[in-house]
Amino acid sequence: MRIIRSKEFTATRAWGADDIANMGGVTTRLHWTDKPYQWHINDGEEVFAVLDGTVDMHYRVAGIEHVATLEVGDVFFASVGCEHVAHPRGEARILVVESEGSV
Known part of the structure; x- marks a missing residue:
C-alpha cells in the first residue's frame, strides 16, 4: 500500500519519474517536468493525465501538427x-500509463 501526493513530487531533472507500478508490463509513472519532451511515437498506447499544471500537447495527424491545451x-x-510531444507551461506533474520500456 502506498499513497502518492502528486503535488509534492519533484525530480532532479525534467521528466524525472516516480515508478508507481508495473502491472503485467504496463507501467504507471508520475513525471515532473518544466521542459518539453521530444517528438516521439510510443511502442504501444499511452494514457497521459495532467495532475498539476498546464501542458500543450502537440501531435501530428497526416503530417499536420495540432496543439491541445491540457489542464488539470x-x-x-x-x-x-500517434506522434506527439508535451510542452508544459512552467512546472507540471503528469501521470503516464504505457507499455514497459516505451519511449
Missing part, C-alpha cells in the same frame, strides 16, 4: 502510431 484533470490518449 485532462487526459490525452495516444493510440499506436
